[in-house]
Amino acid sequence: MRARPFSLLRLVQPTVVVLLTVLVIGVPLWLVFVTSSKSQAEANSPNLKLPTSWHLFENLATAFTDGRIPLGFFGSLLVMVPAVAGVLVVGSLAAWGLARRVGRLNSVLYGAAISGIVLPPAVVTLVFLLRQLGIAGTAPGMIGVYMGMYLGVVIFFITGFVRTIPIELEEAARIDGARPLTIFLRIILPLLRPVIATATILVCLYIWNDVFYAFFVLGGGQISTLPLNLFRVASGALYQNNWNLIFSYVVIMSLPLVIVFIVAQRRIVSGITSGAVK
Numbered sequence: 001m002r003a004r005p006f007s008l009l010r011l012v013q014p015t016v017v018v019l020l021t022v023l024v025i026g027v028p029l030w031l032v033f034v035t036s037s038k039s040q041a042e043a044n045s046p047n048l049k050l051p052t053s054w055h056l057f058e059n060l061a062t063a064f065t066d067g068r069i070p071l072g073f074f075g076s077l078l079v080m081v082p083a084v085a086g087v088l089v090v091g092s093l094a095a096w097g098l099a100r101r102v103g104r105l106n107s108v109l110y111g112a113a114i115s116g117i118v119l120p121p122a123v124v125t126l127v128f129l130l131r132q133l134g135i136a137g138t139a140p141g142m143i144g145v146y147m148g149m150y151l152g153v154v155i156f157f158i159t160g161f162v163r164t165i166p167i168e169l170e171e172a173a174r175i176d177g178a179r180p181l182t183i184f185l186r187i188i189l190p191l192l193r194p195v196i197a198t199a200t201i202l203v204c205l206y207i208w209n210d211v212f213y214a215f216f217v218l219g220g221g222q223i224s225t226l227p228l229n230l231f232r233v234a235s236g237a238l239y240q241n242n243w244n245l246i247f248s249y250v251v252i253m254s255l256p257l258v259i260v261f262i263v264a265q266r267r268i269v270s271g272i273t274s275g276a277v278k
Contacts, residue, residue, distance in 0.1 A: 036060070036247040043244035055244065063248040072229035072253075075218075078139050079225060080207045083146035084200055090147070091154030092196065096188055098155065099162035100170075110159065116152035121145070127216050137221025145217055146207050153206075154199045161195040162188065201260065208257055226253045 027048070035043050037056040063069065098110045126145065127136060135141035165188065173183045211227035218228060230249050 032247050032250055035243055036251050038244050040242055040244055043247070044241060046243060056248075059244050059248040060252060063245050063252060067233050067245070067249050068224075068229055069226070069249070069252055072224050072226040075223045075229070076208060076225040078223065079142045079146065079214075080204060082139075083143045083150075083207060084203050086143065086147045087151050087154045087203060088196060088200065091151050091199070092158050092189070092192060093184065094151075095155045095158035096162055096184055099159045100167065110155075114152040114156045116149060117156060121149060123213070123216050126213075130217060137218055137223070139223055142214065142217050142223070145213055146203075146210075149213070150203045150206060153203065157195050157199050158192060161192060165191055204260070205257060 031046060031048060034048065034050060035046050036059055037054050038051040039053065039055050042051055094113060098106060098113065130136035130141045130145075133141070135144070169187055170183050173187055178186070209227060210225075211231055214225050214228045215231065218224065224232065230246070230253065233249070234246050
């Protein structure tokens with residue numbers, strides 16, 4: 001008699017999780033897809049119904065050309081690639097040092113390094129500082145903002161992973177006369193591939209979908225990322241009341257990261273679990 005409630009609970013829990021996942025993730029995705037496939041008249045009242053006539057490829061082509069997607073795609077890559085490379089290089093070196101040293105000062109430095117995860121930057125102060133430095137509205141300014149924002153995420157993941165690596169490997173290399181940078185490049189860095197892949201994908205997701213900080217930093221500049229470009233064209237005359245084109249733009253903007261996530265989802269899970277061992 002006692003085993004029945006337990007077995008029933010084991011059956012209900014995954015069912016509830018699947019239903020919640022479909023409700024929270026599946027329904028919005030379906031709404032985006034069907035709306036991007038409708039005509040302008042049908043899309044003015046968004047719903048989950050299938051379109052009476054399909055205009056998916058037509059809407060995608062219009063959004064691609066008239067929505068200046070190539071320009072936004074280039075701008076997103078221009079700020080994302082250097083920012084991701086910068087946080088990985090600086091973050092991995094900092095995480096290695098923080099993981100191998102103990103003491104109160106080291107704990108304080110580690111806490112300060114990962115504080116950016118829970119403490120968002122002050123936008124007004126940030127924009128004022130960038131203007132004083134003369135890099136507001138530029139790619140270097142946006143790259144610096146992203147590096148400062150997501151450096152804590154990289155340090156958090158990699159520090160936990162480095163602590164699982166036996167220190168005897170580094171001690172043996174020191175005995176052989178290897179310098180610290182050589183030890184990091186030849187011993188530590190190859191072992192960090194799973195967690196670096198995880199951190200890379202997560203930071204790319206954050207930067208690719210960001211519109212809030214891009215609006216304040218790049219709003220008056222000549223560079224435009226994909227989300228910022230969507231905001232601009234959606235506010236213009238072309239996309240007003242054209243929900244089919246807006247959702248088509250969202251589909252095109254999301255496709256690269258959806259493909260990357262599907263291909264690399266196992267690396268994300270393995271990197272997170274590996275860094276959580278200790």
